[in-house]
Amino acid sequence: MVSLLLILLMSLFFTGFIIRTKSILSGRKGPGIFQPMRDIFRLWKKGSVYSTTTSFIFQIAPSAYFASVLMAVLMVPHGRNPGFISFDGDFIMFAYILAFGKFLMIVSALDTGSSFEGMGASREALFSMLVEPAFFILLGSFALFTGQTSFHDIFSTLHYGSQVSYLLGALASFVLVLIAMIENSRMPLDDPKTHLELTMIHEVMILDNSGFDLGTILYTTNLKFAMYGAIISNFFIGVLPYEISIPMFFIIQLGFAIAVGVIESFMARFRMGHNPQFVFILTSVSLLIFFGVLLVLGKFA
Amino acid sequence: MTTTKYINISNNQAIASTDIPEHNYDLFASGNLELMSGNPARHCVNYFGYRVADKIKLICCIADDDLHQILVSSSLVDSSMELASFTAQNHNFEKFEREIHENFGIGYIDHPWLKPLRYACNRTDKDQRIENYPFYEVDSEELHEVGVGPIHAGIIEPGHFRFICNGEQIMHLEIQLGYQHRGVEQLFLQKEKLLERTTLAENIVGDTVVGHTTAFVNLWESLCGYTPDYSLHYARTLALELERLANHTGDLSGVCADIAYQLGNSVYGRLRTPIVNFFQEWGGNRLAKGLIRAGKINFPFTNEHAKRLVEVFEAYEPDFNEITRKLFNLPSALSRMEKTGVVSYEEVLEIGTVGMAARMSGLNRDIRSSHPNNLYGNIDHKPIIKHHGDVYSRVQIRKTEIKQSIGYIKGLLQEVPEFKKPEDFVLTPQKEKFAISLVEGWRGEICHCAITDEAGNLKIYKIKDPSFHNWMALSQSVRNNDISDFPICNKSFSLSYCGHDL
Numbered sequence: 167m168v169s170l171l172l173i174l175l176m177s178l179f180f181t182g183f184i185i186r187t188k189s190i191l192s193g194r195k196g197p198g199i200f201q202p203m204r205d206i207f208r209l210w211k212k213g214s215v216y217s218t219t220t221s222f223i224f225q226i227a228p229s230a231y232f233a234s235v236l237m238a239v240l241m242v243p244h245g246r247n248p249g250f251i252s253f254d255g256d257f258i259m260f261a262y263i264l265a266f267g268k269f270l271m272i273v274s275a276l277d278t279g280s281s282f283e284g285m286g287a288s289r290e291a292l293f294s295m296l297v298e299p300a301f302f303i304l305l306g307s308f309a310l311f312t313g314q315t316s317f318h319d320i321f322s323t324l325h326y327g328s329q330v331s332y333l334l335g336a337l338a339s340f341v342l343v344l345i346a347m348i349e350n351s352r353m354p355l356d357d358p359k360t361h362l363e364l365t366m367i368h369e370v371m372i373l374d375n376s377g378f379d380l381g382t383i384l385y386t387t388n389l390k391f392a393m394y395g396a397i398i399s400n401f402f403i404g405v406l407p408y409e410i411s412i413p414m415f416f417i418i419q420l421g422f423a424i425a426v427g428v429i430e431s432f433m434a435r436f437r438m439g440h441n442p443q444f445v446f447i448l449t450s451v452s453l454l455i456f457f458g459v460l461l462v463l464g465k466f467a
Numbered sequence: 468m469t470t471t472k473y474i475n476i477s478n479n480q481a482i483a484s485t486d487i488p489e490h491n492y493d494l495f496a497s498g499n500l501e502l503m504s505g506n507p508a509r510h511c512v513n514y515f516g517y518r519v520a521d522k523i524k525l526i527c528c529i530a531d532d533d534l535h536q537i538l539v540s541s542s543l544v545d546s547s548m549e550l551a552s553f554t555a556q557n558h559n560f561e562k563f564e565r566e567i568h569e570n571f572g573i574g575y576i577d578h579p580w581l582k583p584l585r586y587a588c589n590r591t592d593k594d595q596r597i598e599n600y601p602f603y604e605v606d607s608e609e610l611h612e613v614g615v616g617p618i619h620a621g622i623i624e625p626g627h628f629r630f631i632c633n634g635e636q637i638m639h640l641e642i643q644l645g646y647q648h649r650g651v652e653q654l655f656l657q658k659e660k661l662l663e664r665t666t667l668a669e670n671i672v673g674d675t676v677v678g679h680t681t682a683f684v685n686l687w688e689s690l691c692g693y694t695p696d697y698s699l700h701y702a703r704t705l706a707l708e709l710e711r712l713a714n715h716t717g718d719l720s721g722v723c724a725d726i727a728y729q730l731g732n733s734v735y736g737r738l739r740t741p742i743v744n745f746f747q748e749w750g751g752n753r754l755a756k757g758l759i760r761a762g763k764i765n766f767p768f769t770n771e772h773a774k775r776l777v778e779v780f781e782a783y784e785p786d787f788n789e790i791t792r793k794l795f796n797l798p799s800a801l802s803r804m805e806k807t808g809v810v811s812y813e814e815v816l817e818i819g820t821v822g823m824a825a826r827m828s829g830l831n832r833d834i835r836s837s838h839p840n841n842l843y844g845n846i847d848h849k850p851i852i853k854h855h856g857d858v859y860s861r862v863q864i865r866k867t868e869i870k871q872s873i874g875y876i877k878g879l880l881q882e883v884p885e886f887k888k889p890e891d892f893v894l895t896p897q898k899e900k901f902a903i904s905l906v907e908g909w910r911g912e913i914c915h916c917a918i919t920d921e922a923g924n925l926k927i928y929k930i931k932d933p934s935f936h937n938w939m940a941l942s943q944s945v946r947n948n949d950i951s952d953f954p955i956c957n958k959s960f961s962l963s964y965c966g967h968d969l
Contacts, residue, residue: 192733211473281613357727362954435727436800438635438951
């Protein structure tokens with residue numbers, strides 16, 4: 167419950183923070199923190215336009231995408247407070263409920279029959295596929311480390327162990343930050359600011375969406391960002407009381423947003439062909455965490 | 468082949484139009500092709516036709532960069548004739564022959580790519596419309612086509628790009644232009660006042676105002692037999708270099724935007740502004756419209772202007788050097804630019820590219836040193852040549868030319884000449900003259916040609932913008948590249964749509 171409220175609150179101004187960071191770093195004043203949300207409200211007031219070549223899939227996909235992310239948010243705990251849905255093995259459901267939403271977006275992009283959107287869909291599918299092993303090796307390692315298999319139990323038992331857990335937490339947040347960047351189609355893989363359809367990944371998939379649907383998709387992206395930030399914060403919050411854990415949650419989220427803004431300001435996007443190599447780095451870091459856990463647990467003879 | 472088959476003229480020289488030797492088509496073709504074959508110092512600067520009674524007169528101008536001369540010859544052909552094309556042997560002529568075919572209906576038996584060029588309103592075959600352009604097609608289950616445009620995603624100018632791709636890899640790109648055709652060459656004949664024509668020249672290409680206007684006024688003055696004084700040459704040379712500086716800086720910003728390097732994008736974008744604002748201070752227009760005029764200048768360049776310009780550079784240079792150091796040492800940026808969009812020396816020579824699109828691959832094409840106009844004869848200009856022909860080479864050329872231009876401008880500022888008070892006098896073109904004017908604009912060589920009739924009226928006015936040939940180099944550069952690298956290739960060439968479409 168706590169976690170849901172915090173994530174919803176954070177989702178209102180997460181993208182605003184990223185944009186503000188980028189503006190300040192390029193010497194501009196930039197729009198207000200709530201501007202992205204205002205744009206989304208404006209879109210929500212509009213009707214949608216549907217191409218005649220699309221079918222019902224194109225119309226249900228944005229709502230289904232939003233629902234899938236919202237359901238995933240319901241599973242995220244906050245410290246000692248479990249999410250709405252919590253059971254053994256819930257992180258597997260978490261990953262695949264997100265994948266379900268993404269699958270519908272990919273199918274809806276193909277539904278438009280546009281050559282651009284097909285291209286974007288193929289890129290999105292490729293990178294999501296490559297990210298999957300990193301996510302599972304990461305959470306699998308933590309499951310092994312704590313002997314628990316649900317988000318809430320993993321995070322709440324994490325810090326009863328040794329100091330090594332903080333090191334593992336740091337590595338895990340590195341992986342999760344990058345997974346979040348990939349899942350949300352940010353730099354250095356994708357450039358959300360570009361106007362060039364040929365270089366886009368996520369943006370090109372939603373070229374045909376308009377009005378309410380577009381607003382929903384954009385809001386879902388914000389929600390996803392806040393959700394990943396919440397997971398990252400969980401690696402550090404542990405079972406601290408709310409007076410400490412809630413401010414820490416916001417500090418970690420803000421740090422995450424600023425880090426995204428800084429990365430996007432001071433480097434160029436990768437060449438599309440180099441992206442898979444980059445995504446594989448995540449898997450190798452996850453493997454590093456896995457071996458770290460094996461060492462700590464003394465599983466090596 | 469002896470030189471008597473051609474008339475040798477220098478840049479901005481007017482000759483009697485009757486002095487141009489006329490041959491039968493076979494001799495005309497073999498002569499010009501022989502001039503070009505195996506000699507990279509020679510290239511075709513203009514090849515065009517015009518109606519003489521019911522026949523078509525073809526005029527071919529080949530520039531020889533070593534001799535600093537332009538070799539002009541002509542031929543009279545029937546529009547119903549089926550000719551052997553030049554293009555079959557040398558692709559320099561590909562676009563020119565397409566234009567001649569489109570406008571006069573001359574058939575070519577062995578032209579490999581005889582497609583519509585820019586859909587002129589008075590074209591012979593009205594069935595060729597922009598909607599039914601014959602695109603190159605591939606019938607395959609694996610390959611797919613991606614059509615981009617004609618509406619540009621950043622809403623600049625219209626043009627249609629058709630990619631044939633194998634997954635992410637581009638196999639072929641065909642560029643269809645002509646959406647911007649305004650009939651500029653015809654308007655030059657219809658508008659009779661000099662001011663109207665000058666304004667027209669200013670609006671041929673919006674980002675090369677100084678380049679095209681200088682080409683026009685140089686041409687006009689030579690047609691009228693008027694010799695401009697030093698101060699006019701001074702102002703034109705200064706304005707040309709400032710325009711180069713402003714556009715190169717803007718392009719560097721654009722390249723940074725396309726690789727999503729935000730810092731470079733905003734800093735280069737900010738650096739361009741004081742340069743174009745200086746044009747505003749000098750001539751009252753940020754794009755230098757109204758600055759260049761035949762026989763006079765309405766905005767004299769004073770010592771105060773010189774002082775202001777030095778101040779502008781004092782602010783410009785440290786920031787430019789700092790951001791350039793950053794960009795050229797940033798691994799993620801270098802990895803996007805290096806070995807992307809490569810065009811080889813053989814390809815650019817075959818296409819006949821000009822300006823940066825030639826110098827990037829080791830082909831020395833620079834009017835400032837080969838056919839110097841205005842004050843370039845006094846400046847010992849050394850063209851910047853790179854050899855890899857990739858995006859990185861094109862970006863490096865811009866970086867180095869910016870530094871070179873600042874050097875030239877500072878040299879010019881050492882001694883500001885006295886400017887005369889502008890006076891209005893009538894410049895009348897001489898009768899039956901032919902003149903050619905070459906100017907190195909920031910993009911590359913600009914060529915204007917004009918012929919006057921017995922009464923001293925303009926009979927034909929031909930314009931060739933550097934983009935005319937360079938678009939083909941862009942098509943070549945993206946082959947075997949990722950389709951996501953197309954935008955950066957495109958930006959690194961930075962070609963003009965309206966300059967091609969006229």
